[in-house]
Amino acid sequence: MSLHRFANPARFQRLARRLMPWLVAAALLLFPLGLVLAFLAPADYQQGLSVRIMYIHVPAAWMALQVYALIAVASAVALVWRHPLADLFAKAASPIGAAFTLMALVTGSLWGKPMWGTWWAWDARMTSVLILFFLYLGHMLLFTAFDDMVRGQRAAAVLALVGAVNLPIIKFSVNWWNTLHQPASIFRMGGPTIDSSMLWPLFTMALAFNAYFGVTLLLGMRAELVEARLRALQYGRAA
Numbered sequence: 001m002s003l004h005r006f007a008n009p010a011r012f013q014r015l016a017r018r019l020m021p022w023l024v025a026a027a028l029l030l031f032p033l034g035l036v037l038a039f040l041a042p043a044d045y046q047q048g049l050s051v052r053i054m055y056i057h058v059p060a061a062w063m064a065l066q067v068y069a070l071i072a073v074a075s076a077v078a079l080v081w082r083h084p085l086a087d088l089f090a091k092a093a094s095p096i097g098a099a100f101t102l103m104a105l106v107t108g109s110l111w112g113k114p115m116w117g118t119w120w121a122w123d124a125r126m127t128s129v130l131i132l133f134f135l136y137l138g139h140m141l142l143f144t145a146f147d148d149m150v151r152g153q154r155a156a157a158v159l160a161l162v163g164a165v166n167l168p169i170i171k172f173s174v175n176w177w178n179t180l181h182q183p184a185s186i187f188r189m190g191g192p193t194i195d196s197s198m199l200w201p202l203f204t205m206a207l208a209f210n211a212y213f214g215v216t217l218l219l220g221m222r223a224e225l226v227e228a229r230l231r232a233l234q235y236g237r238a239a
Contacts, residue, residue: 009225012085016218023214030208037201050114051198057107059206060100063213064132065167067097071139072164075157085221087153088228090160091143092220096213098136105129124173128166135163 034055044051071090078086108126109119120126142156143149173179194202 009085009229013222013225016222020215020218023211023218027208027211027215030204030211034201034204034208037204041198041201042195047115050111053107053111054198055201055205057104057111058202059209060107061104061129062206063209064097064101064104064129065170067093067100067213068132068136068160069164069167071097072160072167075160078153079157079161087157088221088224089217090139090156091153092217092224093213094136094140094143094156096216096220098133098140100209100213101129101133101136105133123179124177125170125179128170128173131166132163132170135159135166139163 038052038055041052041055043049071093074086074089074093077083078090105126108129112121113119139156139159142159143152146152146155
């Protein structure tokens with residue numbers, strides 16, 4: 001299916017209207033289910049009840065990386081193929097990804113205090129995730145940093161592509177350097193090392209976060225399209 005099939009704003013709006021009820025329903029169903037499963041999951045033998053922070057922290061961290069990767073792909077599409085909705089996708093997704101990243105940092109600090117005895121440590125993963133948060137902020141600022149909107153879009157796209165180098169650093173930092181974080185325990189060659197009683201609520205919350213991302217992304221893109229249409233009408237009247 002060609003990406004340019006949805007380049008028409010009217011066609012995209014129709015698709016968004018069809019998807020929105022399903023995404024809203026999924027979010028409203030999965031969030032309560034995930035929270036109940038997390039509450040019923042057993043306490044960890046080392047972390048105790050603090051392990052419940054994981055059901056927010058880990059999906060938020062996954063989403064922080066996932067959203068930035070999608071922004072980088074959209075930025076490449078915008079720069080190479082000039083797809084008219086790619087920049088809108090990147091602009092709408094950036095604040096959502098920043099929120100997920102901030103959530104991962106805050107919940108990580110809340111977990112780190114009882115486990116490590118400190119709110120923050122400059123280990124490789126925590127530092128690289130903090131850099132990711134600043135990349136999100138820079139990406140959002142570049143969209144409005146230029147009088148020429150097209151220049152802002154291109155500058156933001158270039159930053160997104162350059163910043164994508166940070167994603168494998170975040171992922172493999174626990175393998176490349178000695179960090180406080182443990183190595184991968186879910187997505188690994190030998191299979192997960194976490195019991196299924198903890199995996200199910202974790203994956204349920206991850207699906208809920210994805211549904212929420214879909215809802216907020218579509219709302220943001222639709223708002224950007226309305227704003228672009230209003231700008232076009234204003235320019236037309238001025239002309």
